[in-house]
Amino acid sequence: MDEAQTHYFDVQMKVSGYKHPYIDFKMPVWTPGSYLVREYARNVEAFTARTTKGGAAKSEKINKNTWRVYSNNSxxxxxxxxxxxxxxxxxxxxxxASHGYIQPAAVFMFVKDLMNTPGTVTVKPYKNWNQLSTGLSQVGNNKFALKFPDYDVLVDxxxxxxxxxxxEFSVRNVPHRVAMYGEGNYDEKRLVADMKRIVEETVKIFDEIPYEHYTFIVHNLPAGGGGLEHLNSTTLQTGRWNYGTETGYKGFLGLVSHEFFHLYNIKRIRPKVLGPFDYENENYTTLLWVAEGVTSYYDDHLLLRANLVDADDYLNTATGNIGTIENAPGNKVQSVAESGFDAWIKYYRPNENSNNTTISYYTKGAVVGMLLDLEIMNSTQGKQSFDDVLRYLYQEYYKKQKRGFTEAEMQxxxxxxxxKKLDDFFxxxxxxxxxxxxxxxxxYVGLKLLNYSEGKNDAYLGAATSMSNGKLNVTxxxxxxxxxQYGLNVNDEIIAVDNYRVGENLNQFISNKKPGDKVAILINRGGILQTLDITLGKNPNASYGMQRVANASPQQEALLQKWLRLTEN
Structure with missing residues (x-):
């Protein structure tokens, strides 16, 4: 990375002892954990090859992500x-010029026959850079020399x-490191203590730490967020000032919880098709509701277990998840299993109609994970929970059979x-x-879900809008x-309703109407003014809340206490 300001990594890859007339060097098209073909080869240039026999070797690109080198058995x-x-x-x-981040699937090529071969990576840092953080182990005392047992671990x-x-902090004498790139308004002591509590509560479920060290890579950025799990590390991105509010701080802890939980659920407990990976094609599974959705259920619940949120906070989150999926029309169109299978073409490529046709396997998976947890607790009088499902999958498939599980095996x-049989639920x-x-x-736990919108008779148009350059556009x-029903389209500019300019006041105007009222909406569609006569409907969206039932039974109360960690379990 000699010229970091130009944003180029220079990569040299050496293969020894592999004598063939030609060798195909391939770049992955996607990275595990993010289910979209991203075509990493599009950022590769200046490919050249040499052999020990004759110096420069002929090479040609034979498809979008493969370079063939005619090595002549060198x-x-x-x-x-x-x-x-x-x-x-x-x-x-x-x-x-401030830092380098290597996402291995997008930087390191592979040779198919050698994917199970160990190797080393040597990093030559830019100028005065003196830190390197990764889940890989170093070679000797040189932090910039790293080793890997196979290509899968390198990519991970x-x-x-x-x-x-x-x-730094330790859990059960295992070191955990947090690499903090960029400034942020975090409290170091509080952050380290809270991240440690999340790790401790997660480890309690499995009573085993399956790694020698763990690395959190945190990018503190002007805006944005997200995370991606890896075998013994994760990358987290957050707004640098998000730590300053309780909402922002807990949001970050939720991200930490989610990605760390993945080291068990998906990196080790995994659908069978997700490993060994095909890095050149889509890897389809209907089980992302388990991999991502159940993880989303646990990322919230682990904050509760770690006393980083209280029971009311947790129930508000759970209620919000229910509202999100039940108010999405796509929830009646796409199952949560289909959502995972189609992630490659739908989840990561949303359009203006996605809310009508798709559902998130994260949110829907979190909800069905919660319901299954409650079903298990009730069926076993509180002796078992979804924790036991995860422990069984971990022991049976990861440790004993050393493979992933199928749909049937998950159920x-x-x-x-x-x-008990759960065919009906599934x-x-x-x-x-x-x-x-x-x-x-x-x-089962003495709670009930209330719809505060029930009985209301609010008028509803059904279009989301945004202001841009003084224009109110349908999004x-x-x-x-x-x-x-009446043909209002995305990208229509709404100018007036019943001959009154509305602008940002559209919702206020509609709120003064009632279902069945007719309105004349003047729009600009492609430069043509036209009026749509629309009969308003009733607002179909629910507003949910939870509360305790009256006169809960001793079993309901006991299960609630156990589920919400209101007493020691």
Whole structure:
């Protein structure tokens, strides 16, 4: 990275002892944990090759991500190439004069036959950079020399290089490091203590730490956020001033909780098709509701277990998740299993109609994970929970069989712990789109779900809008609403309603109407003015809350105490 300000990593890759007429060097098209073909080869240039036999070797690109080097059975081949890295995300590499971040799938090529071969990476840092943080182990005492047992581990180990601060803590005598790139308004002592509590509570579930050291790479940025899990590390991105409010700080802790929990759930407990990976094609699974959704359930619940949020905070989050999915028309169209399978073409490529046709396997998965947890607790009188499902999957498939699980095996694991068949639940709520009877499951712990919108008769248009350059533009139209029925389109500019200019006051204008009222909406569509006569409907959105049932039974109260950690379990 000699010229970091130009955003180029210079990569040299040497292969020894692999004698063939030619060798194909390949760049992955995606990175595990982020289910979209990203075409990393688009940032590669200046590919050249040399052999020990004759110096420069002929090479040609034979498809979008493969460079063929005619090595003529040479004992050693070295290729060189450059990677442009100027997209700051957890899925892409980045380099500028302040730091370098290597997302390995986007920087390091592979040779198919050698993917199980160990190797080393030597990093030559820019100028005065003196820090390197990664999940890889170093060679000897040189922090810039790293070793890997196979290509999968290399891809699973992002590398942060620069002058960043490193915070440390230990859990069960295992070191955990936090690489903090960029300034932020965090309290070091509080942050380290709270991250440690999250790790401790997660480890309690499995009673085992399956790594020798763990690295959190944190990018403190002007804005944005996100995370990506890895085998014994994670990359987290957050706004540098988010730590200053309780909402922002707890949001970051939730991200920490989510990505750390992944080291068990998906990096070790995983759907069978997600490993070994095909780095050149989509890897389809209907089980992202487990990998991501159940993790989303646990990331919130672990904050509760760690006493970083209270029971009311947790229930508000759970209620919000229910509202999010039940108010999305796509929840009646796409099952949570389908949502995961189609992530490659839908989740990461949303458009203005996505809310009408898709559902998030994160949010829906968190909700069904919660309901299954409550079902297990009720069926076993509080002796078992979803923790036991995860422990079983960990022991049986990761440790004993050393593989991932299938759809049938996942359902069987839940049924084994619950002590009952759950075909009805899985068919209706995992593979189907039927609304769960929330009060049945919440009733197990003496709670009930209330819809505060019930009985209200508010008028509703059904179009989301935004102001841009003084114009009110339609950004989405909700299926089944008046806007949808009468043909209001995305990108229409709304000028007036009933001959009155509305601008940002559109919602206020509609709120003064009632269902069945007719309105004349003047729009600009592609430079043509036209009026749409629309009959307003009733607001279909629910506003949920939870409260305790009256006269809860001793079992309901005991399960509530256990679930919400109101007493020691």
């Amino acid at each position: 004992d050693e081949v070295e290729v060189s190439y450059r990677v442009y890295a100027f997209e700051i995300s957890v899925r892409t590499p980045f380099l500028d 180990s992002p590398i942060e290089i620069g002058t960043h601060k490193v915070l 069987a694991a839940v049924e084994k712990v619950a002590g 068919q209706k709520h995992i593979y189907g789109v039927e609304q769960p009877d929330y009060n049945k499951y919440l009733g 989405s139209v909700m299926r089944g609403t008046a806007a949808y």
